[in-house]
Amino acid sequence: MIGFIVSRILQSALVMLVVGLIAFALFNYVGDPVNNMLGPSATSAERARLHAELGLDRPFLVQYGDFIVRAVQGNFGLSYQYARPVIDIVAERLPATVELSLAAVFLALALGIPMGIYTGIRPSAPLARVLMGLSLVGISLPTFFTGIVLIVLFAIVLKWLPPFGRGEVVAVGWWSTGLLTLSGLKALILPAITLCLFQMTLIMRLVRSAMLEIMRTDYIRFAMARGLRMSSVHFRHALKNTLVPVVTITGLQMGSIIAFAVITETVFQWPGLGLLFIQALGFGDIPVMAAYLVFVSLMFVAINLLVDLLYFVIDPRLRTGGG
Amino acid sequence: MANPVLVVEKLRIEFPQRRRTLVAVDDVSFAIERGEVVGVVGESGAGKSLTGAAIIGLLRAPGRIAAGRIWIDGRRVDNLDPAAMRRVRGRVVGAIFQDPMTSLNPLFTVGQQLVETIRTHLPLDRAAARDRAVALLAEVGIPAPGQRFDQYPHQFSGGMRQRVVIALALCAEPKLIIADEPTTALDVSIQAQIVALLKRLCQDHGTAVMLVTHDMGVIAETADRVAVMYTGRIVELGRVAEVIGTPRHPYAAGLMASIPTIDRRQERLFQIDGAMPPLAAIPAGCPFHPRCPRAIARCREERPDLARAGAHLVACWLPLGPPS
Ligand SMILES: Nc1ncnc2c1ncn2[C@@H]1O[C@H](COP(=O)(O)OP(=O)(O)OP(=O)(O)O)[C@@H](O)[C@H]1O
Ligand SMILES: [Mg+2]
DSSP, rough: HHHHHHHHHHHHHHHHHHHHHHHHHHHHHOOHHHHOOOOOOOHHHHHHHHHHHHTTTTTTHHHHHHHHHHHHTOOOOBBBBOOSHHHHHHHHHHHHHHHHHHHHHHHHHHHHHHHHHHHHHHHHHHHHHHHHHHHHHHHSOOOOHHHHHIIIIIIISOOOOOEEEEEEEEEEEEEEEEETSHHHHHHHHHHHHHHHHHHHHHHHHOOOOOOOHTSSSSHHHHHHHOOHHHIIIIIIIIHHHHHHHHHHHOOOHHHHHHHHHHHHHHHTTTHHHHHHHHHHHHHHHHEEEEHHHHHHHHHHHHHHHHHHHHHHOOOGGGOOOOO | OOSOOOOEEEEEEEESSSSEEEEEEEEEEEEOOOOOOEEEOTTTSSHHHHHHHTTTOOOTTTTTEEEEEEETEEEOOOOOHHHHHHHHHTTTEEOOOOOHHHHSTEEEEEEEEHHHHHHSSOOOOOOHHHHHHHHHHHHTTTHHHHHHHSSSSGSSHHHHHHHHHHHHHHHTTOOOEEETTTTTSSSHHHHHHHHHHHHHHHHHHOEEEEEEEHHHHHHHHHHEEEEEEEEEEEEEEHHHHHHHOOOSSSHHHHOOOOOOOOTGGGOOOOOOOOOOGGGGGOOOSSSGGGOOOOHHHHHHHSSSOOOEEEEEEEESSSOOOSOO
């Protein structure tokens, strides 16, 4: 098991090196940073001087190694757009994205799993049929559309919730959280729902089909033949077995939540990394784009690692030893 | 003979379908005495498993008990509500299924599964339930039960898992066990061990067994009586020695001919041609008549009921053997 964890960590590190290479290539070869910094009116002498100053005349591998070392230290250079260290801007924006994504994942799990269990245990109940019907809608609506409908309904027509922004935030160390103020929480509701809708329906359908399948297995039948309480059969014996696929998909979906966050953040003008990235795209702010790439990949890799570790917690067949 | 542990009376199991209703089990009546082992044999699809499932109240929809009554330990169970039936299962009637590789929940230790089952039915605290579970593991012949208690099913071999399954089925001391082909999925070399274990345990605990199997050898060794099923009906029912020695129903005679014995009288050995018809195509009259070498006109028209013939019960208009 220790060996497995070590090898997974090494793999993750390798993935990050490759991502670093892409970010570095983006940095150096998409658009000329010298051009970007000096503007078109600079003389060629000025260009050459800055080129040397930035170390762009050194061999490729040296530059790449240098980039990695600086990236590990959190140094991604200056943003073209804001003329400030990219890492500071990312640090400002990161909490908004993390809080939104976690809220969406939490909602997706907290609603999706119970609905999946219910529709799996009582597949022919009227409510289960309604939920299944609605889930088709949830899975097929594009994120921006849901977001706009929610804004129109709850912000413009009903005026219950703010249509955009993050509300008031409170600083906890360098982390600015919106979870501690009423306006922050209110502002979180609509984007979180928008972002979670797809994952929630996906998880619900996943749990449902896993539940239906597992309820037909021999070990569930044998558990019932032993007279175990139905609550235990459903929530202990069956549910635990559905968790393996749920953990896998949730882990994978965390990635797409972060990806979809770009759209949600744009629709709700949510000041997170996604919005930052979209703005950087428009401006050609390559250091910011590179940093976004690295940070998002880091989250992906970390989540995948976590998922792999969760398997060990859930499934004893993966834990070796003691045979 | 009074107060049997199981009484099944005119049981009928149906599968309603769009245009017709399939009758999978029809007019099945039998009883099992306390501590008795009754074998149930018959071709695949004869309705053996369905009968067992109906008794423990685990028929899968859309299958349903359409008629008949079932008593377990003197209590009518076919009309019990699910919650009450749940308390009967495991406590009064247990079950063992065919495949030990899939009968145990892979994500819980053997000990957790035993303790939960014990505590569901018996008023024991955790420690006492654990002691009982370890003792049961020892009783079913699992070495080092104290260590095995904390292991997961995948750490056991097939034979050892079936021992665990038997321990689970017996852990609340039920009065009847429905064992549905308990050794079919096992390695031939351990089948005999498991059958012997099941027989010994049930003797020790006074547990009756309904033993569904394809293996006439197992029946001959273990069972007191045997029921032969064909197309959802019992066609012959009697003491094992008599049914094996002098089968009366032509179908039973064909089945018995397949038991490998050294001193089998050769004239009994005849082949049954054809196969059992599907449920949708069960012929009128005696369902066996198209395959029966002795069929007469009456067999095509009238269905024979189970009636006394010599020392056992036979559903046949023209039973084999001495006239009764
Ligand atoms: N859901 C269903 N719909 C229609 N017919 C069914 C259904 N389930 C079972 N049957 C039928 O019921 C009959 C009896 O099945 P059962 O499982 O009791 O047979 P069995 O005697 O246990 O056979 P085997 O030796 O193969 O285990 C079979 O003919 C089967 O086709
Ligand atoms: Mg069967």
